[in-house]
Amino acid sequence: MDYGFCDLLVLVCLIEDPGSKMWGVVRHKSIRPAFSTIRHFSSAAKEINVREALNSALDEEMSADPKVFLMGEEVGEYQGAYKISKGLLEKYGPERVLDTPITEAGFAGIGVGAAYYGLRPVVEFMTFNFSMQAIDHIINSAAKSNYMSAGQISVPIVFRGPNGAAAGVGAQHSQCYASWYASCPGLKVLTPYSSEDARGLLKAAIRDPDPVVFLENELLYGESFPVSAEALDSSFCLPIGKAKIEREGKDVTITAYSKMVGYALKAAETLAKEGISAEVINLRSIRPLDRATINTSVRKTNRLVTVEEGFPQHGVGAEICTSVIEESFGYLDAPVERIAGADVPMPYAANLERMAVPQIEDIVRAAKRACHRSVPLAAAA
Amino acid sequence: MNLNRDGDTLMTLMGTTGIDFPGGTVDFIPEMKFIYGSDKERIPCYRVLDDNGQPIADHNFVQVSEEVAVKMYTDMVTLRSMDTIFYEAQRQGRISFYVTAIGEEAINVASAAALAMDDVVFPQYREAGVLLWRGFTLQEFANQLFSNKYDNGKGRQMPAHYGSNKHNYVTIASTIATQISHAVGAAYSLKMDKKDACAVTYFGDGGSSEGDFHAALNFAAVMEAPVIFICRNNGWAISTPISDQFRSDGVVVKGQAYGVRSIRVDGNDALAIFSAVQAARKMAVTEDRPILIEALTYRVGHHSTSDDSTKYRPANEIEWWRVARDPVARFRKWIENNGWWNDRAESELINNLRQRLLHTIQVAESVEKPPLADAFSDVYDIPPSNLREQEQWLKEIVKEQPQEYPANISV
Structure with a gap:
């Protein structure tokens, strides 16, 4: 859908050298992560990046179950716009790694039909922004068919791809769809952060009998994380609907998902230096939402900051806030702080873009406010 | 699938009479000729029985027992x-x-x-x-x-x-x-x-x-x-x-x-x-x-x-x-x-x-209507906790206020 402007010349270039001139790739190569997480771990655990984690998860599940297949734009010959499907075409052949015509509504619908009748498709959106063209099939077909058919038709399908703000790609390529999909019963919505998340959650998504929206983050693909031997085992799988406490603390709870987990951990480090002990919850699953873990934490810390990149209205933070108000209102010692993207379409200009998405210092300030510490008005950055 | 992915070959095959393009050879012609949106003659319609149920001459149909x-x-x-x-x-x-x-x-x-x-x-x-x-x-x-x-x-x-x-x-x-x-x-x-x-x-x-x-x-x-x-x-x-x-x-x-x-x-x-x-x-x-x-x-x-x-x-x-x-x-x-x-x-x-x-x-x-429990099943393969809770609440309310609910629907 995004290279509809391709004329014959571009087509010829593409045929000559599918590596150099395609728009999506020019964009991809020019992007640097907005921040670079150089994390220091004392353990000698093996490190893999999120791209390798996703690729190995796909590979293992395709190897384990011949009904699993991958389809999408550029997933085969080109190995994915972000190289998540590297090596899979060679290993599993064109019947199981399908390059499709450029119609999101087409391959999403065809994936749903294939899932209706026995296969387990993994549908890649080049980015989740393009899933808007296919949302009828995700919501009306995939999410509702099991219910509408009274359990006669299950839809074991995974819709996956990068979601949320990338860098320098403007309004139509920088948006978080977590709250959109999470508002729909019948769907499961997963948001991996680390390599362990990526492996464990993608494998869980592929094995799950229900439709799963799997929201990756382009800026995390190249980031490396230490992974345990257990997480590298092909039997590894994470439970859907369970959050992970990434860092324990006692003064304030910070909930986050996807890239914002990294920001929340950075913020927690800063807060620790100022004597505030923050507990960071990596949500992992937006639907089902692990309300129990969130409320248990809030009952311990008595303060809550929610962090997300998406728009604030009807966002994930709003839902978490409601859950805490409903279940743990009496435990709150401060108003809930909600950090979200700005309520505007994403600006292109780098300075404006930075202001439109949450930054680490925003989280730090919010946590301090929740802890009744004085917060200077000037931006810390 | 006869896609020609080799760009060089594609270019050299652009001769004077035609072009070997993915999908087959396309002839060149010197006239500027637009294809009409639709032909004057419409695509004919296959039928074997006339309006009176009589087989049409030269019909070609599969025999039905x-x-x-x-x-x-x-x-x-x-x-x-x-x-x-x-x-x-x-x-x-x-x-x-x-x-x-x-x-x-x-x-x-x-x-x-x-x-x-x-x-x-x-x-x-x-x-x-x-x-x-x-x-x-x-x-x-x-x-x-x-x-x-x-x-x-x-x-x-x-x-x-x-x-x-x-x-x-x-x-x-x-x-x-x-x-x-x-x-x-x-x-x-x-x-x-x-x-x-x-x-x-x-x-x-x-x-x-x-x-x-x-x-x-x-x-x-x-x-x-x-x-x-x-x-x-x-x-x-x-x-x-x-x-x-x-x-x-x-x-x-x-x-x-x-x-x-x-x-x-x-x-x-x-x-x-x-x-x-x-x-x-x-x-x-x-x-x-x-x-x-x-x-x-x-x-x-x-x-x-x-x-x-x-x-x-x-x-x-x-x-x-x-x-x-x-x-x-x-x-x-x-x-x-x-x-x-x-x-x-x-x-x-x-x-x-x-x-x-x-x-x-x-x-x-x-026949009576489906039971209340059916309102909650099949949203997922296994009902998540929020649906189980809601089902439980509803059952308790029905138990407390039976007069508000139809008697012929099982819980």
């Missing part, structure tokens, strides 16, 4: 009786909604007769006849319409949105045309499993304007999927006539644009439909290819019970199609001429059907 022909006829009559009586039930306020297939019985039943039971059907909502042919009983239809506890959809869908795994008939979606791409996906699944079966999908002239139709045809061609697309071009999408729907020569020509083998058939000629679908099925299954069938017909009934079509189309037009081009009467003449049917068999069938249908309504109406 007496047994199959009589079942086809009785199912067409059954479908029409069902439509008449269930439509009346809606008018009496006993059910909320209904759609009839009046005028399109031949497409429904003859196409079903030409398929194998393993073929997976992705219907729109005007193909109850396919399900009838496959053995869904009149009582099962009535149970769905009345949303009682025996409805195998657990009362979750509007009336006339049937679905039955047992009959390879995928639950009807209200969304127009989404089933077309689902059929392609299922066809791909059948192909991967090397099954001796195809997927079949039905839709209307209006549905052919949806993006799903175009995506589905294109993907089916590229994926070489064994799928039959059956378009019931009945002239009207609710109140929109086909002249406002598209300016092409109907739907059949769109198949060619996508590289899909296609045929136009007289939708009111059961024998032509049967023959075309059987031939299409053979090609789809043995050659792994999609086939498009455009059946020309007319929606004699209203769009649904929410519609009064006399407001936007002339009554004499409806009447002409109802009487002069009736597919059921035409097929009856043919089986009568073959000595397979007579007036006595006809009156027995009609009387018997009326009794049976009225009985199914009485039974369906008296």
Whole structure:
């Protein structure tokens, strides 16, 4: 859908050298992560990046179950716009790694039909922004068919791809769809952060009998994380609907998902230096939402900051806030702080873009406010 | 797949007479010649029985046995009786909604007769006849319409949105045309499993304007999927006539644009439909290819019970199609001429059907509604905690305030 402007010349270039001139790739190569997480771990655990984690998860599940297949734009010959499907075409052949015509509504619908009748498709959106063209099939077909058919038709399908703000790609390529999909019963919505998340959650998504929206983050693909031997085992799988406490603390709870987990951990480090002990919850699953873990934490810390990149209205933070108000209102010692993207379409200009998405210092300030510490008005950055 | 991915070769092959382009050689011509949007001569329509049920000279159709022909006829009559009586039930306020297939019985039943039971059907909502042919009983239809506890959809869908795994008939979606791409996906699944079966999908002239139709045809061609697309071009999408729907020569020509083998058939000629679908099925299954069938017909009934079509189309037009081009009467003449049917068999069938249908309504109406627990199941394979909690709350409330809830619904 995004290279509809391709004329014959571009087509010829593409045929000559599918590596150099395609728009999506020019964009991809020019992007640097907005921040670079150089994390220091004392353990000698093996490190893999999120791209390798996703690729190995796909590979293992395709190897384990011949009904699993991958389809999408550029997933085969080109190995994915972000190289998540590297090596899979060679290993599993064109019947199981399908390059499709450029119609999101087409391959999403065809994936749903294939899932209706026995296969387990993994549908890649080049980015989740393009899933808007296919949302009828995700919501009306995939999410509702099991219910509408009274359990006669299950839809074991995974819709996956990068979601949320990338860098320098403007309004139509920088948006978080977590709250959109999470508002729909019948769907499961997963948001991996680390390599362990990526492996464990993608494998869980592929094995799950229900439709799963799997929201990756382009800026995390190249980031490396230490992974345990257990997480590298092909039997590894994470439970859907369970959050992970990434860092324990006692003064304030910070909930986050996807890239914002990294920001929340950075913020927690800063807060620790100022004597505030923050507990960071990596949500992992937006639907089902692990309300129990969130409320248990809030009952311990008595303060809550929610962090997300998406728009604030009807966002994930709003839902978490409601859950805490409903279940743990009496435990709150401060108003809930909600950090979200700005309520505007994403600006292109780098300075404006930075202001439109949450930054680490925003989280730090919010946590301090929740802890009744004085917060200077000037931006810390 | 003969895609030429080698750019250098592509360039050097641009000779003076033609270009070896992916998909085959394209000739060069010096004249500037635009292709017309539609030819003056329209694509002809395949039919083998004339309006009086007489075989047309030089006809070419698949021979149908007496047994199959009589079942086809009785199912067409059954479908029409069902439509008449269930439509009346809606008018009496006993059910909320209904759609009839009046005028399109031949497409429904003859196409079903030409398929194998393993073929997976992705219907729109005007193909109850396919399900009838496959053995869904009149009582099962009535149970769905009345949303009682025996409805195998657990009362979750509007009336006339049937679905039955047992009959390879995928639950009807209200969304127009989404089933077309689902059929392609299922066809791909059948192909991967090397099954001796195809997927079949039905839709209307209006549905052919949806993006799903175009995506589905294109993907089916590229994926070489064994799928039959059956378009019931009945002239009207609710109140929109086909002249406002598209300016092409109907739907059949769109198949060619996508590289899909296609045929136009007289939708009111059961024998032509049967023959075309059987031939299409053979090609789809043995050659792994999609086939498009455009059946020309007319929606004699209203769009649904929410519609009064006399407001936007002339009554004499409806009447002409109802009487002069009736597919059921035409097929009856043919089986009568073959000595397979007579007036006595006809009156027995009609009387018997009326009794049976009225009985199914009485039974369906008296059966209790699905239990409350069914409101929560099947959202997911295993209900998540928030749904289990809600179900528990509801049960407690019903227990506390029984007078507020109907006594004939089990918890």
